[in-house]
Amino acid sequence: MNEIISRSISAMFGEGSVNHNRREFIASNVDSSRTVLNHEYTYMDIHDAYHQLFDEAVKRYNNDQKRPERRIKDYYEKIRTGKQEKTFYEVIIQIGNKDDMNAQSPNGQLAEKILDEYMQTFQTRNPNLFVYSAHLHMDEETPHLHIDFIPYITESKRGPDTRVSLKQALAKQGFTGGTRSNTE
Numbered sequence: 001m002n003e004i005i006s007r008s009i010s011a012m013f014g015e016g017s018v019n020h021n022r023r024e025f026i027a028s029n030v031d032s033s034r035t036v037l038n039h040e041y042t043y044m045d046i047h048d049a050y051h052q053l054f055d056e057a058v059k060r061y062n063n064d065q066k067r068p069e070r071r072i073k074d075y076y077e078k079i080r081t082g083k084q085e086k087t088f089y090e091v092i093i094q095i096g097n098k099d100d101m102n103a104q105s106p107n108g109q110l111a112e113k114i115l116d117e118y119m120q121t122f123q124t125r126n127p128n129l130f131v132y133s134a135h136l137h138m139d140e141e142t143p144h145l146h147i148d149f150i151p152y153i154t155e156s157k158r159g160p161d162t163r164v165s166l167k168q169a170l171a172k173q174g175f176t177g178g179t180r181s182n183t184e
Contacts (some may be wrong), residue, residue: 098141
């Protein structure tokens with residue numbers, strides 16, 4: 001069993017669909033009779049998450065601006081329409097595949113337990129990745145986690161003192177790779 005787990009943990013970054021993760025719509029690969037087995041660890045509307053994380057910093061930044069056109073009206077919209085950062089990132093974590101860790105098998109139950117333990121401490125291990133939505137799906141062939149997060153830093157010297165930055169958030173946690181794409 002350890003061999004299966006050690007060679008088959010996979011993670012991928014996706015564009016994310018919180019509506020899919022929350023089962024606001026049911027895709028064709030979902031067994032809706034098993035949706036009750038899913039775990040919703042946390043959910044907050046992304047706009048509310050942005051307000052919680054950035055409103056005070058944006059207020060301080062705006063108070064320091066002499067020219068009105070430099071003030072930020074809506075930080076979420078600034079990030080959404082900008083080219084530097086994404087509004088959020090999603091990581092999907094799965095152990096094995098439908099053949100060796102099927103959700104309805106004993107191995108699938110083991111995968112559920114491992115993924116649950118992983119999620120329980122994710123925010124503590126990654127303090128600069130604010131998790132606003134996290135779900136464990138047991139209603140598809142293989143158990144997997146969807147973790148949606150906003151990477152942020154504090155004490156920034158540029159722009160608001162608290163701002164979105166994946167590269168710098170990861171660097172604060174010890175992950176550096178030189179260029180932005182290498183770090184990410």
